[in-house]
Amino acid sequence: MNETMEGKLCRDPMLRYTNTAKAICETVMYIGDTNDKNNKGEYINIIAWEDLAMELDGFKKGDFISIGGYIKFNDYLNKEQFVIKEFIT
Numbered sequence: 001m002n003e004t005m006e007g008k009l010c011r012d013p014m015l016r017y018t019n020t021a022k023a024i025c026e027t028v029m030y031i032g033d034t035n036d037k038n039n040k041g042e043y044i045n046i047i048a049w050e051d052l053a054m055e056l057d058g059f060k061k062g063d064f065i066s067i068g069g070y071i072k073f074n075d076y077l078n079k080e081q082f083v084i085k086e087f088i089t
Helices: 050-056
Strands: 002-009 014-017 023-031 042-049 064-070 072-077 083-088
Touching: 014 050, 023 050, 042 050
Parallel strands: 042 083
Antiparallel strands: 002 023, 002 064, 014 023, 023 042, 072 083
């Protein structure tokens, strides 16, 4: 599905490289109204590859970003038993 999501970064993006020198950048984005205490919002794990990873690395915690494209959601429980939502573009 083609979608656009907007939100604030919850942590600084972390850029790294695979053994084959492909760039990967990971961060977390909060989607929701930060002024509404009743709105729980969503925390989305973001994993960007290659050119998009290099672009994402230019942002920092607190920056407002927009991500669009084909999005596939995956949900799973982490060690603390919180539901984690991630998407693949």
